[in-house]
Amino acid sequence: MIRGAWGRDPLLPRAFSLLSAGPGDSAEILAKAVGRGTALLERALPGAELDVLGPLGNSFPDPHPDTVDLLVAGGVGLPPLYMQAAHAAARGQVDRLEMIYGGRRAVDLVLLREMEAMRLPLFLATESGETGDRGVVTKTLEARLDAHRGKPVRILSCGPNGMLWAVARLARDRTVPCFISLEEQMACGIGVCLGCAVPARSRPFRYVCSNGPVFDAADVLDAGAPAPEPPACPS
Numbered sequence: 708m709i710r711g712a713w714g715r716d717p718l719l720p721r722a723f724s725l726l727s728a729g730p731g732d733s734a735e736i737l738a739k740a741v742g743r744g745t746a747l748l749e750r751a752l753p754g755a756e757l758d759v760l761g762p763l764g765n766s767f768p769d770p771h772p773d774t775v776d777l778l779v780a781g782g783v784g785l786p787p788l789y790m791q792a793a794h795a796a797a798r799g800q801v802d803r804l805e806m807i808y809g810g811r812r813a814v815d816l817v818l819l820r821e822m823e824a825m826r827l828p829l830f831l832a833t834e835s836g837e838t839g840d841r842g843v844v845t846k847t848l849e850a851r852l853d854a855h856r857g858k859p860v861r862i863l864s865c866g867p868n869g870m871l872w873a874v875a876r877l878a879r880d881r882t883v884p885c886f887i888s889l890e891e892q893m894a895c896g897i898g899v900c901l902g903c904a905v906p907a908r909s910r911p912f913r914y915v916c917s918n919g920p921v922f923d924a925a926d927v928l929d930a931g932a933p934a935p936e937p938p939a940c941p942s
């Protein structure tokens with residue numbers, strides 16, 4: 708959770724994933740400016756002081772010796788999967804991973820050279836068709852699932868929630884284990900304000916900041932109670 712010395716607007720810190728951590732206390736994030744907080748961060752000058760609370764939350768499961776992990780990243784959902792790949796590369800386990808990475812346009816796909824340098828198998832998709840497959844990243848994921856048919860695979864995914872639910876449904880239909888890193892608006896980041904609750908099967912609610920952000924997709928997909936019927940209008 709990061710907040711600059713920007714007075715009262717915006718009041719709350721903003722959540723970011725770690726792109727890398729270390730050496731020492733240093734860390735990198737990859738931030739996309741979407742609103743006021745991220746725009747202020749983008750304009751921060753070198754040496755500016757920031758309030759940082761973290762690291763918080765959990766991470767994706769470690770690579771498994773007998774399984775290929777399909778890392779499915781959408782846009783700015785790349786950082787935690789990039790970090791997963793960097794750790795695997797450092798341990799000589801990069802052959803157990805594939806990165807399936809999509810964005811609207813070619814300019815949305817970043818750190819490609821760094822991932823190639825890790826020798827990480829890369830499968831790209833852009834909605835514009837400028838780079839990789841033309842279309843949404845789930846289409847490329849389907850093709851990779853077909854290529855691995857009959858072999859043990861898992862899906863680890865991070866990106867916009869709409870994409871994550873589509874990935875989780877695909878995994879459920881193919882009976883593939885799937886872990887998704889959910890995005891929710893956050894206030895405290897430490898499980899106190901209860902502002903980041905998501906319905907789950909294992910408990911009525913799980914909290915994205917403290918129980919997540921990574922969840923077993925089977926626990927949270929379609930876990931919300933159906934909305935109650937609206938009262939009939941008096942005639």
Ligand SMILES: Cc1cc2nc3c(=O)[nH]c(=O)nc-3n(C[C@H](O)[C@H](O)[C@H](O)COP(=O)(O)OP(=O)(O)OC[C@H]3O[C@@H](n4cnc5c(N)ncnc54)[C@H](O)[C@@H]3O)c2cc1C
Nearest residue numbers: 721722723724737738739741742743744745890891892920
């Ligand atoms: C666990 C987690 C990890 C994240 N990691 C990264 C990261 O590594 N890099 C990165 O660039 N962004 C990341 N985000 C998203 C980032 O927190 C939001 O983009 C940021 O809070 C927006 O703040 P803002 O003041 O710029 O925008 P606001 O002015 O608050 O909002 C601008 C627009 O963005 C939407 N929005 C705001 N916050 C969120 C949110 N948390 N999730 C989805 N939509 C939001 C608003 O609805 C609005 O449409 C992460 C979010 C979470 C929860």
Ligand code: FES
Nearest residue numbers: 894896898901916
């Ligand atoms: S952000 Fe406060 S409980 Fe999750």
